Amino acid sequence: MSRALAIMIVSGSLIAGCGPRAIALPDDPIASAATCGVVAAAKARAAQADIKAPLSMAAQGDILRHALVVGARTPEFAQADASAVIAGMSERAGEVTDSDWQALIEPCDKAFPPPPEPAKLPDDPYVAGLGCDALGRFMRAALASDGRYEAELSRYNKLETALDTRIAPLLAAHGKSGAEAAQAEKRKAMSSIVKLGRPDLLMDACVARYDSDG
Structure with missing residues (x-):
């Protein structure tokens, strides 16, 4: 996640305490993945004692996996789609964090199930x-x-x-x-x-x- 995205998330309602508004998960897979990436970032920040501190690599991985899922929909990884998700995170950060983003945690987990752990490389x-x-x-x-x-x-x-x-x-x-x-x-x-x-x-x-x- 870019530092710009991190700053946008920190400056959203996560800190400001603005009244949250309802938000739905978009139907478009790229917009949906971008939204869930922002939700993952907001969730990680909310769990930190210092919300301005760098996110852990585990948190970064949880954010970036949304872009990877979209890129891996095709037999050859679609870098353009993954990049569009990452760009969409920055574009949607303010809108999502100013909303009732916590309500999207469960829908995001259903749309983008957490990958298996521990991670295991292919035998090939x-x-x-x-x-x-x-x-x-x-x-x-x-x-x-x-x-x-x-x-x-x-x-x-x-x-x-x-x-x-x-x-x-x-x-x-x-x-x-x-x-x-x-x-x-x-x-x-x-x-x-x-x-x-x-x-x-x-x-x-x-x-x-x-x-x-x-």
Whole structure:
């Protein structure tokens, strides 16, 4: 979640105490996911002693999973749809947090059920390796604008380095060495892997498997 979104959520009715108004979950899947991402952020902030403090990685993972669910609706991960969800979170933050957002917690859990825990990587090293690479890039992009997550970003950068020497042989073994084919294979692996757990937990599993220093 971007720092701008965090600021918008902190400045909403969560702090101001404005009279909440009813709000419904949109029918559009992208708008629905964006709304539920904001609800997840507001819920996490409300649970903190200091609502201005950085959210935990568990909270970030719970927010970002909504974008990943939408992106993984297709066999090849739809980055444009996932990005639209993240953008929609910023756009809808004020509207949602000024509403009775607590009433959306249950509908959001039904629309976007929490993923299984513990997160488990695929047994197939091809899907696991490509999926970890693609998810790592997504997570770095999602957190890059907020300097408060430097430690996690450092772990993810090290993971990318560790995977660099593994990905090319995996692709070559499957006859997918071309740039376009490689990207398509990574998108397929991304769609598979994000269904297996919350993204922060999946990244922990990726670091544990591929980066011995992680």
